[in-house]
Amino acid sequence: MEQDKEIIVIGGTNASGKSDLAVKIALWLGSGKARKRFGIHGAEIVSADSRQVYKGMDVGSGKITKKEMRGIPHRLLDVADPKRIFSAARYRVLALREIRRIWREHKIPILCGGTGFYIDAIIHGTNIPEVKPNAKLREKLKHKSTEELFKALEEKDPERARTIDRNNPARLIRAIEIAEALGRVPAPTRAPLPARILFLGVKKENEELKKRITLRFERRMRQGMVKEIARLHRTGVSWKRMESLGLEYRYGARLLRKEITRNEFEKSLIREITAYAKRQITWFKREPGIIWISDEKEVMTKTETFLKNRPFN
């Protein structure tokens, strides 16, 4: 009976207001009107954000607050310890579990977040080899040149070497890691989520986006973003680890260690966040069914159309 399942996906850049939109849709889907019209028993939000899975990372990751949730359940927030690496594979397992449960309760899951890779892992079911990070191997490979890495991969797995980006050390190392463990890198396959999908992309104009990012930065500073980072460090998150927990935490750690000034902190952070937003757009552009929207009204109309056109009403 999976064919009658449906899911709403809200992707988009950071600072685009997509979390609020998700809540609005969920509230509407939970209303008596929606129930009468479409027989829907509400909605739950499943976060697709690779930073917000971590406990204690709230202000810096822009995690929605209890109040902003307005009673709508949010899943996949605070499910990981920032001291330990969380992975897309783990995300996939946890998120699918939630989505299936939500369906069983005759509700609609709203997958909302900015991590395109995570969203893909759910709706396209990208396969991911079961190979854990091998710290020792990575340490060993860290100082090799990209040419050396490429040669090493070519020897182990010529098939994968053919299509890999040979300039990208992170990918090369990962591929070698997988080849080392499994003998070769498995070919990519996809197992699409068996459901009707409404894929919305929230996008703001460049100028508007920059303004929002700046304003949000100021708000976060007032909300104690730097204090939060200091607290994380006190509770055992190393500075080195902090570097890989996202832009706010990376630059925040540098600020706290006095490697950069408060001014440099602000400038580089805003610059990096903007650049990241562009990469997010590039990612979502690949999605053939995506419907780009910029304001709230459009979201509601698109959702309504999506529900009206259900083949199984």
Add this chain to the structure above:
RNA sequence: GCGCAGGUGGCAGAGCGGUCAAUUGCAUUAGACUGUAAAUCUAACGCCCAUGUGGCUACGGGGGUUCGAAUCCCUCCCUGCGCA
């Protein structure tokens, strides 16, 4: 007013007689994406034809030296620092 340093592409900043439309970083634009993905990587980026071992205009303004100048000389303008 005198002394010193300097004025180079959107910004920062190399180059200091030919190989310079000009290293590099930032910004900008587009793109890739097989388990840390807020990661990692790629390309374009003076103007024009928009095909190239193509054409044109460029290194504060003007003048000069030279076969040849962003690079040397003169002069003017401007900026910073020091002294008055």
